[in-house]
Amino acid sequence: MIKLAVCVSGGGTNLQAIIDAIDNGTITNAQIAVVISNNPGAYALERAKQHGIEGICISPKEFETRDAFNDAFLKKLDSYQVDLVVLAGFLVVIPPQMIANYRNRIINIHPSLIPSFCGTGYYGLKVHEGVLSRGVKVTGATVHFVDEGTDTGPIILQKAVEVQQGDTPEVLQRRVMEQAEWKIMPQAIDLIANGKVTVEDGRVVISE
Numbered sequence: 714m715i716k717l718a719v720c721v722s723g724g725g726t727n728l729q730a731i732i733d734a735i736d737n738g739t740i741t742n743a744q745i746a747v748v749i750s751n752n753p754g755a756y757a758l759e760r761a762k763q764h765g766i767e768g769i770c771i772s773p774k775e776f777e778t779r780d781a782f783n784d785a786f787l788k789k790l791d792s793y794q795v796d797l798v799v800l801a802g803f804l805v806v807i808p809p810q811m812i813a814n815y816r817n818r819i820i821n822i823h824p825s826l827i828p829s830f831c832g833t834g835y836y837g838l839k840v841h842e843g844v845l846s847r848g849v850k851v852t853g854a855t856v857h858f859v860d861e862g863t864d865t866g867p868i869i870l871q872k873a874v875e876v877q878q879g880d881t882p883e884v885l886q887r888r889v890m891e892q893a894e895w896k897i898m899p900q901a902i903d904l905i906a907n908g909k910v911t912v913e914d915g916r917v918v919i920s921e
């Protein structure tokens with residue numbers, strides 16, 4: 714059984730999808746050890762509480778320097794001895810030391826088909842605004858390992874979603890969540906928990 718830390722900043726619908734997938738057996742061989750938020754008001758913390766999962770808050774705002782936050786965040790995470798760190802709408806830059814220490818053990822969900830509409834400045838609704846202003850007809854979501862770049866790590870799973878005429882950023886965001894994010898995030902965790910994901914030459918290979 715692998716232990717997960719799920720890092721969140723907001724509503725936590727992806728966290729909820731993971732909790733539900735563990736409960737209904739879509740994810741096997743994994744349990745959530747802790748939910749970590751940078752935002753004390755995140756509804757995701759409430760979701761954790763309702764399911765009897767430990768939730769903690771650690772925010773860069775509580776520290777005088779970024780280095781001090783990075784050290785404290787890494788120490789906190791280490792104390793839970795998790796096998797996999799899941800970034801589920803976590804809007805804090807991951808400390809470089811954490812990326813090095815948890816190489817190929819941190820995954821992130823991004824609400825577009827990487828390498829489109831990703832990188833610095835593309836998060837949350839801004840991604841969907843970018844999609845609509847460019848006028849692409851297909852978007853989607855990506856689960857990837859986290860490396861030193863922004864949204865540049867090895868891609869684990871992607872799912873396409875249609876853009877429809879008249880979409881607003883909010884409507885499109887919801888469709889991408891329902892049709893892609895809440896499916897591929899649990900699926901990726903299940904694959905990793907069952908030893909089916911390896912990284913070879915910077916690319917993910919999934920075994921049957």
Ligand code: GAR
Nearest residue numbers: 723724725726727802822824836837
């Ligand atoms: C999700 O759409 C996720 O893909 C996005 O934030 C949202 C969090 O929603 N993440 C990013 O934009 C990361 N660059 P949630 O709190 O309801 O899961």
